[in-house]
Amino acid sequence: MSNHALENAAKVLRESRCTIAFTGAGISVESGIPPFRGPGGVWSKYDPAMFEKHYFKRHPDEVWPLLKKIFYDMIGKAEPNPAHYALSELEDHGKLAGIITQNIDGLHQQAGSQQVYEYHGSTRRMQCMDCRLYFDSPTISLDRLPPPCPACGGLLKPDFVFFGEGVSSDVHYEATALAKQADVCLIVGTGGEVMPAGRIPYIVKNRGGTLIEINLYDTGYSYSTSDYYLQGKAGTRLPELVREVLG
Ligand SMILES: [Zn+2]
Known part of the structure; x- marks a missing residue:
């Protein structure tokens, strides 16, 4: 066929x-x-609740290390x-x-x-939750987490759709x-x-x-x-x- x-x-x-x-x-x-859904997917290893928008805003210290690991260390190196x-x-x-x-x-x-x-959305951009400015991810150092907004010191969020977000x-x-x-x-x-x-x-x-x-x-x-x-x-x-x- x-x-x-x-x-x-x-x-x-x-x-x-x-x-x-x-x-x-x-x-x-x-x-x-790896796919996010299904057996062996990201959501079988990490709790999706961590990537809910309001949880993230309340617990950025807890969520950012996971964001770095999954979305920047892993995806960022893919070709x-x-x-x-x-x-x-x-x-x-x-x-x-x-x-x-x-x-x-x-x-x-x-x-x-x-x-x-x-x-x-994309991992390639981040948006500040405070001043709303966008930044290209490679310009943001992830040595210190959560990374502070270069403009106002506020909380940066990767610009992809979190759970609880349209x-x-x-x-x-x-x-x-x-x-x-x-x-x-x-x-x-x-x-x-x-x-x-x-x-x-x-x-x-x-x-x-x-x-x-x-x-x-x-x-x-x-x-x-x-x-x-x-x-x-x-x-x-x-x-x-x-x-x-x-x-
Ligand atoms: Zn800002």
Whole structure:
């Protein structure tokens, strides 16, 4: 089945007017970033309650060492893998309008992708809870925790969505507007369990678009919503597909 599906999916991508990619944890697993959900995931080792916004504000001394360990020591050292580069290449050739990602690792940008909508924010920025200014994470020393805001000495929080926090309305609006223009959505490494991000592929589908899914394991999209399901590792299947598209 797979070669036929691969060729057909490639044909759809070649003929597409506007393709978007919707990505999740599965695309970064091969970069050494464990998924958050599921067995062996980050939330099986650390208590998610620590990453609840109000708990963080009350107990920054307790939470910041964990933030450093999980999100800066571990994720910060990860490198993009062939799946990230394949999407970047697709965009370079004018065949990808943008990536809507649920990942906070910044690996799409590191691979060279330009139009990236970070639905759940990013570890690459921090925001001061007091003066509200934003800072690029690499400019903030984590030798002393919690790191003080360079402007006011206040509490810095990584600029990704904590529990008890909504997604930014700006990124939600922009991602939804992009999805409404798309006629193809490439789903990579996600089953879309987290709402509202998980609705993105349905926006494309409900407007008559085509869904191409690449996942290692079956998801809620696989046999109901996806038009083409290429099962396997993102780092293998996505470069195969992109080679087929670009020839
Ligand atoms: Zn500040």
